[in-house]
Amino acid sequence: MPKLSLRQVITLGVALGITLPALLLGSLVLKERHERELALRIGEPMAQYAQLLSSAMAMPIWNVDKAVAKQLVDSVMRNPDVVELTVMDEFGNVFVSAEENTRRRGTVLRQQRGVNLDGRPIGMVTVALSTARIEQQWWGDFAQLGLALLAQVGVSFLLVFLLVDRRVVRPLYKLQLATAKLARGELEQPLDWHRRDEIGSLALGLDQMRAALGALIAERDIKNADLRQELHDRLQAEEALRLTDAKFKAIFHASPLAMTVSRHAPGHPIVDINDAGLRQFGGSREMRLGQSHGLLWRRARDQAHALEVIEHTGEIKGFEAWLRRIGDQAGDEDDNAILCEISGRMVALGSEQLIILVLEDVTERKRAAEMIWNQANFDRLTGLPNRHLFQERLEQEMAEAAREGRSLALVFFDLDLFKEVNDTLGHEMGDVLLQEAARRLRVGVRQNDLLARLGGDEFTLILSGLADIGDVHQIVQDALERLVEPFVLGGQQVHISTSAGVTFYPQDATLVETLLKNADQAMYAAKSQGRNRYNVFTPSMQDAAQKRMRLINDLRVAMAEKQFSIHYQPIVDLRTGQVHKAEALIRWRHPVEGLVSPADFIPIAEETGMIVELGDWVFREAVKQVAAWRRTHHPQFQVSVNVSPMQFRNEGIDQASWLAHLSAMGVPGQGVLVEITEGLLMDAGHNVSGQLQVFRQAGIGLSLDDFGTGYSSLSYLKKFDIDFLKIDQSFVRNLTTDPDDMALCNVIIVMAHTLGLKVVAEGVETPAQRDLLAAAGCDYGQGYLFARPAPAGEMPFALPMAGLNRP
């Protein structure tokens, strides 16, 4: 059904409300009037006519008087409503009739009535009347009534419409607009309404409602704004909280360090454990959550201690304890346990106290640190503390001794001849020797003392808490005695000795450096005083050390300023007295000190490496000299040149250039003898052998210096194809007095000859020595008896062999 507006409904209602009752009522009235008219104007006349005719026609019919009958009929026919009138006789024949067909319109009503004469039916009268005229009249009335009604309805409708429109519809429409405004929330403008009727009240109410609503809305808006702000703030706070929570979770789980959160309650159940924690301690989160934190600790007392610290201070830092992985037994000393550095704190969360712990696995770090510390502080070979730890400990011990007002002794040990063993038997044997020496030194060391290896063959001992300084002498003496015992290296017995230096704190020095220097100087003094002994530091040693330092500096200057020269000492043929050989001996004329002995500066040149340059210079000078002597004196003249082991090591000799120099000087290899020491030969090093081989191939002879003082090993003589043996002057010196030395010289000479070597006796000072040597078959002699080393120009080429007592 179409939706109708109020105006339409009211209009329709008014129209229907007025029109329908009027029409209904009018229709009823008209109908009733119409029926009355019909009865009055048709029904009654028709009955009268029938009645009248039935009685009036009796005689005419009887008398068959049609004229009378006709008159009667015509008189009735004068009624304009009569349509037909028929009178029939008793036989049913039309006696008389009249008919007016023009009147036959509308409804035609009929009535019949019998004609009786004396009670005997003699005919029948039929009267028919048309209602058309009455109906026409009725319809006219009806139309009049309709028009009147229509006018009335129209006016009423107009009035009602105008009234309703003005008083109801429009105000309602206005109200509707107002409510629509309200609905749209336009509440500012008040309703302009001044009527006092119901709609006015409604409008007033509506306006009040608007005002109230406005106030409410304003209030609501304020509240809403507040709520929105609050909501916004809360959302932000929630977001922040969520982010914080997410961040915390992310950090918690992404942390590479194991973390646990446990309740501070009996059993300390784990509330949370991060991924690193699960990786570190094993197990699943489900398994770990709720589990007692105590299950992570290897020792309950560690946990108790940590908890005590947290309870008292609220936190714990850098606490170290062993924790265990899943499956480890409490208290197990297994490799699986994890050393953790534990930090954490107690936090209050609501009514709960939580303990958050960070359990950093430091097992590897500790192990590595320990290893690094060991590497940094201990000598790998001997397992003794190294120089670094030694120095640290020395400083500590000195500080402690100072606090307690007591002394300590510092001892330096240096193995004599270690270098020789190392060079001779190889580094492996050298290492074994060092290990064994360390073991022997350790024997006499008390718990409070510190034995360290400074490097190479240097050991040091800190003797602290000395009751009596005299004890030190005994301790050091015992150590030296233990070290002089033979060492068995690779099945071979080796003898070494040790030199030691002792100094005291605070008597000799109060500074670490000075104390170290003192011990070194005392040891150095012991070494230079013949080894296998110890010296206690004295201030004069300091002078010696300073002198040595000066010497080193001066030597450098001497090198630059060419302060060296070469003296030659003849090597005399003991059978003929002829001089076809000489030894080149370097001399240093110090601008202040005068002549400095090679015995003093060669070792320093060796230590500092300057020997390489020096040796090279000597060789070249000697070659020049031999070239001259070969020309002027004897074509076979030969000069021995001392070549230090230091020169052989580290490619100190430029052999190609030496050989080139020889040929440049026109001197064959045979013009030079290289004097080497036994120690060098005992070095099985490929490098040294190779160099010796090169010399041999060039025809250069090899002479073994100081024979008898070292190992005196015969096998080397053969192996290296040595030409000359030089018997050390220490044997020659005692030849006449010590029968042992004489015997030894004899043995050396016989043995050398057996091997095809010539023998040179060094340090021949007396004719008796010369005679004994000659008698023993010694080939050559060298010594002050014949000539002291002197400049080349003073070389005596022939020496009188007066008094030579040959057997």
Ligand SMILES: Nc1nc2c(ncn2[C@@H]2O[C@@H]3COP(=O)(O)O[C@H]4[C@@H](O)[C@H](n5cnc6c(=O)[nH]c(N)nc65)O[C@@H]4COP(=O)(O)O[C@H]3[C@H]2O)c(=O)[nH]1
């Ligand atoms: N008491 C005594 N001594 C005698 C006698 N005859 C000779 N001498 C000394 O004995 C040393 C012999 O030389 P060396 O054993 O090779 O011992 C040499 C040698 O090892 C070394 N040396 C000398 N010159 C050189 C050199 O140019 N290079 C190297 N590497 N070492 C050299 O210095 C050492 C000492 O040389 P110098 O002082 O010249 O000492 C020389 C010589 O002067 C004597 O009858 N009695």
